[in-house]
Amino acid sequence: MELKGKRIGYCFTGSFCTFEASIKQMEKLVKEEKAVVFPIMSYNGYNLDTKFGKAEYFIDKIERITENKIIHTIQDAEPIGPKDLLDILIVAPASGNTIGKVANAINDSPVTMAIKSILRREKPVVFGISTNNALSRECRKYWKIIR
Numbered sequence: 789m790e791l792k793g794k795r796i797g798y799c800f801t802g803s804f805c806t807f808e809a810s811i812k813q814m815e816k817l818v819k820e821e822k823a824v825v826f827p828i829m830s831y832n833g834y835n836l837d838t839k840f841g842k843a844e845y846f847i848d849k850i851e852r853i854t855e856n857k858i859i860h861t862i863q864d865a866e867p868i869g870p871k872d873l874l875d876i877l878i879v880a881p882a883s884g885n886t887i888g889k890v891a892n893a894i895n896d897s898p899v900t901m902a903i904k905s906i907l908r909r910e911k912p913v914v915f916g917i918s919t920n921n922a923l924s925r926e927c928r929k930y931w932k933i934i935r
Contacts, residue, residue, distance in 0.1 A: 793822065800881065833899075
């Protein structure tokens with residue numbers, strides 16, 4: 789797929805340990821693929837300092853790479869669908885919390901609003917799932933039960 793000039797929403801959720809790796813991929817979209825990237829962050833992704841870095845560091849880096857302000861409120865994410873602002877949405881990292889919300893139609897963050905908004909336009913959403921070992925282990929255990 790040709791990505792040059794495509795309008796890509798790039799969402800970050802609270803899987804902080806994968807932010808640096810995800811930012812590298814986002815940067816490739818901007819610099820190598822020449823896509824226009826609009827960053828979106830969950831409340832926690834935007835506001836929390838963690839052992840993986842300060843929120844301000846990630847905000848500055850993402851906005852510098854994309855040359856766009858981060859969408860970090862539900863109000864700012866809501867027009868994505870009605871105004872047809874994006875061609876595709878990437879959620880990477882997609883935390884287990886966010887995946888659970890989407891699976892249960894819970895819309896309570898900028899990221900879940902962006903997902904709902906673009907799905908209303910029947911446009912693609914790509915999830916880069918990132919979850920901890922304990923959670924994925926539990927999911928595999930229950931998967932075996934229901935198979």
